[in-house]
Amino acid sequence: MDTVRAYHSGSLAIQERVGVRDLADHVGRSIAPGIKPVAAAFLELQPFLVLGAADADGRVWSSLLTGAPGFVRATGPARISIAGGVPDRDPLAGAFEAGAPAGTIALDPRTRRRMRLNGTALPSPRGLAVDAEQVFANCPKYLQKRELYGAEPGARPGAVRRGRALTPGQERFVRAADTFFVASAAPDGVDASHRGGNPGFVRVHSPTELSWFDYPGNSMFLTLGNLEADGRAGLLFLDWSTGDTLQVSGAARTAFGPEGRTTHLRIQQTVETEAASPLRWSAPDYSPANPPLDEGDRWPE
Structure with a gap:
């Protein structure tokens, strides 16, 4: 795929600011419009997929989809099928009736492998299909290793709590996180990505504001480029141990300073779901790439 098509003006602007345009051009050659056999095989092994898109009001969400391995599979050189689609309780339920831009990320904590597939999602007889426009893998940086214990027998999602700000319990949830997924939007589509670090790498400044340090990555700056161009996230x-999920939607911006890049999110809506996932995972083996956080929960030097 040509790098002009791989990167829109937002990503190009960030790459220029950071001084990595040549590297980004090189890395961008890995973005393909189709699904290679190795990518198809990887997808069929996964018990969950993260889907990013905008709801009917234009708010962007990241949603967790789960199923027995094979629930996500390639059905052609540029299409994947997702059995069951989006649950009715999810904020993205009904978002794809007429087709809509979507980003997905398949991440396997067992092997520290991940791949992203962005394109257009639409209803299918099996649930949901995504026609791929960008397919690529990422390095294992900041990805915590976990073992899968299995699916909780008979597990069903519990209460769903919606709000416009974090509760004290949700603030503790965020502060304890070593991983989150982020969906971002731009005029040319939606992307879903991953962020990881030691617990405390996400800071809670108030019930409506979060921030995290943007650790060095692959130099594509797809997420930061989308935030530069649009801001919705x-x-x-x-x-991982209970299957509870917390989804937040809002507007994000990235500040550039001498110590690095920090992304700030202003929360507009929240959705917490008890036992949204039936999957149960082990405690993490933290990535050796995670920068250390000191006792005061300050950013790394």
């Missing part, structure tokens, strides 16, 4: 936090 949706975060998904998962309690």
Whole structure:
């Protein structure tokens, strides 16, 4: 895929500011419009997929979809099928009736592998289909390793709590997180990505404001480029041991300073779901790439 098509003006602006345009051009050659056999095989092994898109009001969300391995599979050289689609309780339920831009990320904590597929999602007889426009893998940086214990027998989602700000319990949930997923939007589509670090790498400044340090990555700056061009973002936090999820949607901006980049999110809506996932995972083996956080929960030097 040509790098002009891989990167829109927002990503290009960030790459220029940081001084990585040549590297980004090189890395961008890995973005393909189709699904290679190795990518198709990886997808069929996964018990969950994160889907990013905008709801009917234009708010961007990250949503967790789960199923037995094979519930996500490639059905052609540029299409994946997702059995069951989006649950009715989810803020993205009904968002794809006429087709809509979507980003997905398949992440396997067992192997520290991940791949992203962005395109257009639409209803299918099986649930949901996504026609791929961008498919690429990411390095394992900041990805915590976990073992899968299995699915909780007979597990069903519990209460759903919606709000416009974090509760004290949700603030503790965020502060304890070592992983979250982020969906971001721009005029040319939606992207879903991953952020990881040691617990405390996401800071809660108030019930309506979060921030996190943007650790060095692959130099594509797809997420930060979308935030530069648009600003809408949706975060998904998962309690790996209980299956509880916390989704937040809002507007984000990135500040550039001598010590690095910090992204700030102003929360507009929240959705917490008890046992949204039936999957139960082990405690993490933290990535050796995670920068240390000191006792005062300050940013790394």
